[in-house]
């Protein structure tokens with residue numbers, strides 16, 4: 001069964017203890033789900049748990065510390081969810097880092113950090129949890145947080161970020177039909193500006209990827225950025241995600257003001273595409289072994 005209500009369902013939300021992930025955790029818990037907030041940062045976990053403490057949903061919410069790039073730890077977390085809840089029903093691959101900096105100074109440390117968390121973390125979520133989500137037979141849903149940065153041409157200081165988020169989009173789009181056959185829905189969250197701690201990106205870098213980074217100064221500056229008063233509240237994004245899960249929406253988009261830039265990019269690709277329509281290529285032929 002795809003998700004048609006949240007009661008009795010278990011959700012595992014990565015990066016669930018801050019910003020958008022916390023907004024999603026709050027909304028899913030309020031709608032009746034058991035929620036496990038998985039997050040790298042003990043300080044975020046402590047603050048997030050305190051927000052539920054003594055409230056109506058405090059018994060439904062728990063947390064565990066997890067670095068989504070750590071495959072062994074991720075496998076252990078999945079085994080723990082299997083043991084505690086008979087497997088999860090909803091996976092929210094939301095943990096991400098908003099790295100930015102002068103692209104010509106980027107080093108492998110920056111590429112490894114950006115793609116490691118933003119793409120690797122999502123893939124580790126799919127690989128760790130899909131077997132149990134298929135095996136328990138209850139159906140389920142996987143939401144992955146990309147960004148509207150994936151849909152527009154980004155300025156060069158956000159090239160790694162935008163490319164990593166585009167990879168998430170294309171992967172999720174491609175697996176959706178296959179997972180539908182297992183009663184598992186797939187959604188991609190494409191946020192514009194939402195109130196969060198994403199400016200703390202540098203604090204989420206492991207020491208070995210801060211060492212040698214070309215983005216040290218720009219991310220130090222980013223850490224002083226003030227969250228815009230008119231950015232979306234995380235709970236509002238959480239509500240959009242909850243509705244997106246119930247409707248099995250492929251795209252959950254928070255903001256409309258990138259529409260012209262999105263259209264311009266799509267039209268540029270179409271404008272470069274020949275009008276001639278060739279015979280469809282046949283990719284199904286193989287040499288004998």
Ligand SMILES: NC(=O)c1ccc[n+]([C@@H]2O[C@H](COP(=O)([O-])OP(=O)(O)OC[C@H]3O[C@@H](n4cnc5c(N)ncnc54)[C@H](O)[C@@H]3O)[C@@H](O)[C@H]2O)c1
Nearest residue numbers: 015018019020040041067068095096147193194196197198
């Ligand atoms: N806030 C925005 O405006 C915005 C816009 C577009 C996309 N996004 C995306 O939304 C997602 C959530 O970001 P946010 O804005 O809420 O930021 P945030 O920093 O408030 O929340 C992200 C959480 O992920 C955790 N995290 C970071 N690295 C991790 C790792 N390796 N393993 C586990 N947890 C990790 C952090 O500790 C933090 O609690 C990200 O994927 C981000 O790229 C955010």
